[in-house]
Amino acid sequence: MNRWLVLGVVAALLVLVTYGGASGAGKEQKVTIVLSDFKFTPATVTLQAGMPAEVTLLNRGAVIHEFSVYATPPAGKKITEWDEWVIPNTYFQGIGEVNSEIKGFGTTNGTALFEFEVPKGRSVAIKFVPNRKGTFEMACHQEGHYEAGMKGVLVVK
């Protein structure tokens, strides 16, 4: 085998390896969460860190629902104004661009989205890369819904 041919084979193998890696990184994890009156199903969602995610929120309830994910407040902390806790503690900051789409309505992009509203009968797809590991609270903060039990847990590992 001549030397240039050997180099050519090595180069071709490198291309194959690089291509294989890139297509592996292109994988996406898809999860659907059903919002109803007044709970999330499933109530615990686990995502793998670093892999692009598409989380679809499907509102099967009779009223509008919301979806927020944020650092779990310390036990016993009394929160009366949820925006004051959720906005600075949202999961969707510092992880790059987040894209959300309500089918038939349009898209919203941002780097610090903190709340997704889902009209009844609609679904919202959120695309993001979950780069922050940990255990976070997810909840609906429409008035009275959280107190009625509309909350859950997002685990990123």
Ligand SMILES: [Cu+2]
């Ligand atoms: Cu709700």
